[in-house]
Amino acid sequence: MTKSPPKTASTTLEQDSIGLPSAEEDHARRRRNPTRERLLAAAGPTFAQSGFDHVTVRELAAQAEVNVAAVGYHFGDKLGLYRAVIESIRSRKDRRFPTPDNAEQDPRKRLTQIVSNLLCRMASSDETGWETQLLLREIQRPTPVFEHIVRVIFRPQFEHLIETLRELSQSELQAHQLEQVALSIVGQCTYHATGYGMISILITPENLETKFNTNSTVVHIVASTLASIQSGTIQDYEQMITEFLEATRKNR
Amino acid sequence: MTKSPPKTASTTLEQDSIGLPSAEEDHARRRRNPTRERLLAAAGPTFAQSGFDHVTVRELAAQAEVNVAAVGYHFGDKLGLYRAVIESIRSRKDRRFPTPDNAEQDPRKRLTQIVSNLLCRMASSDETGWETQLLLREIQRPTPVFEHIVRVIFRPQFEHLIETLRELSQSELQAHQLEQVALSIVGQCTYHATGYGMISILITPENLETKFNTNSTVVHIVASTLASIQSGTIQDYEQMITEFLEATRKNR
DNA sequence: GATGGTTTCAAACGATTGTTTTAAACGGTT
DNA sequence: AACCGTTTAAAACAATCGTTTGAAACCATC
Structure with a gap:
């Protein structure tokens, strides 16, 4: 009902097609979101240690000290969070080795x-x-x-x-x-x-x-x-x- | 209650310590058991294709066309069945390349x-x-x-x-x-x-x-x-x- | 044919999974 | 202070997991 703002559908987007007009401010707003960032930061090492399948969303939430529903709210999906982690790796790599x-x-x-x-x-x-x-x-x-x-x-x-x-x-x-x-x-x-x-x-x-x-x-x-x-x-x-x-x- | 005969405890045996007196006839009897053999034969390729974790016991049972309870009855455990598969690989290798x-x-x-x-x-x-x-x-x-x-x-x-x-x-x-x-x-x-x-x-x-x-x-x-x-x-x-x-x- | 142990089967168990719900808390604007 | 969209939180959801149950079916022996 009232959860329209974020929640990217992880199944639809294949490439990083970020170019929409409102996407800029939206992304900037999210960056200041503490729980989203905390979840994203904690998910990387956790996924790396156990692999996608063997990590539970409750594990991820506990690691980031956020509620389990946060992953659904901010990333739509467990796979959506995983995609976000991958994207963060890529952007960081590009920035470090331009x-x-x-x-x-x-x-x-x-x-x-x-x-x-x-x-x-x-x-x-x-x-x-x-x-x-x-x-x-x-x-x-x-x-x-x-x-x-x-x-x-x-x-x-x-x-x-x-x-x-x-x-x-x-x-x-x-x-x-x-x-x-x-x-x-x-x-x-x-x-x-x-x-x-x-x-x-x-x-x-x-x-x-x-x-x-x-x-x-x-x-x-x-x-x-x-x-x-x-x-x-x-x-x-x-x-x-x-x-x-x-x-x-x-x-x- | 009445399930004493087989059911090897998979957690206890580490090596193949088959040497007990009644183990011989027991093993011979099992070998003639069709469902046990069918399950063992079907489990190998199935485990190989998807890995231990991603295979469900219902998958294994369906592949062998036996009941799900058969794995518990004959091997005690999903891991027990896996161990039996490994053991069958080893014995076959020893027989083929003595x-x-x-x-x-x-x-x-x-x-x-x-x-x-x-x-x-x-x-x-x-x-x-x-x-x-x-x-x-x-x-x-x-x-x-x-x-x-x-x-x-x-x-x-x-x-x-x-x-x-x-x-x-x-x-x-x-x-x-x-x-x-x-x-x-x-x-x-x-x-x-x-x-x-x-x-x-x-x-x-x-x-x-x-x-x-x-x-x-x-x-x-x-x-x-x-x-x-x-x-x-x-x-x-x-x-x-x-x-x-x-x-x-x-x-x- | 009755008996007793062995094996099979459908069903259910408790635990855990990813996801959703519903309401409460938050934070800026009027 | 009242409002409203945004975010959080606890709880429940349906599905699936490995495993167990209890009764039926089987099968050799007496």
Whole structure:
């Protein structure tokens, strides 16, 4: 009845189509709203820790010290709150890295920075930590906002990585090979983040602390990538492996 | 009241401690039980597809065409049924690969086989497909049986992989470096399985079919691994990356 | 065919989920 | 101070979860 003002319908909006005339003041008014902001701020880390499905709205409300009905009133939906969290991540990322240009550097240093940033943000639980962990959960178990996230957040970083790899390979690798190498890097990083529970069981404790911390992992990933790229023998190996596979298939 | 016979308490047994006198005939009797077997057979793929949490016991019962109370009667618990599924996976694996010896081969061929097997079982949804996918889900979101799975199922395969890598490197790599390479391989494989939803968005459709199918992925992973191992320059690269990281940390 | 243990079934249980309701409290304007 | 739209709060909503119940069906044995 009297709840017309906010309550964005979370199922209808796909993109951020904020451009209406009254939207400006509306948004400004909301920003001064303490409970909405408190809920939004608390929802991020909570979603990141347990994932969308395993978080209850009562948990979110308790974490923000607001009433449970607040999520329905301000965001319409649990999914609406989640979308708002995603949007806040994106806008914050754009503001912090307006242009990802630490350009004209040594591409090897740039690759090291990319991997280091990725792994550090995945590992630690500081301000930017929960953001990356939330995005990680989106890969593991996609929600309705998955495709949006990939296109808006992941793709730019992915292309930045590919561009760096292109400089590194000195155009000896084809486009799809660059993509493969990039995916390998991202895959190793995500695995060290999501699979740490298994790693800590498989690896002996003393090695775990000294050789499998974030720094050592960065060193290994970057070093093996550089070694495989610049050895110049990948093509020969690929030919050999292909023959192996064909032989195995015949033997079957 | 009258439900004494089966109903194993799922919370108490951690290991497979089947050795009691009457357990033999009891187990034999159960094996002839159609509903128990039907439930167990249907639960595997269902758990694999949606994960433990997102599967309802009514779903499991409907899939097996049995009553919902059957899971409580035969397995005591939803988690008890899950444990039985895990146990069935382990026993089947032991029976199929009693000794993982396709030994005395070219270690490069053996590595190719390992990666190929891993990726094929992850990708396809045949008989062995759901098993691997269920184990994958366990990594992404561990259940109370996680540690048991890692020690009993994952560790043997992991050590087999490391042994192969040791032969490949001709003892030029230290133990922890072998572990790092092994984790990189496993990480890339799991990423190509779990992250395919993202890959299919990031990669252009024509390349996706031709260059990112299972075969091409196997070729790339094995080839880049061999190239990085046998280039002999990893140590130099590691030294360089370490200096990069220290420089970055100072600049901050 | 009656008996007693074993297995199946429909129904219901208590707990928890996301969401909605209804009224009270708030805050600026006249 | 009275008004009115906006925001908060406690309670209830319907739906669904895992699990349990109690009686019916089954089945070999006497």
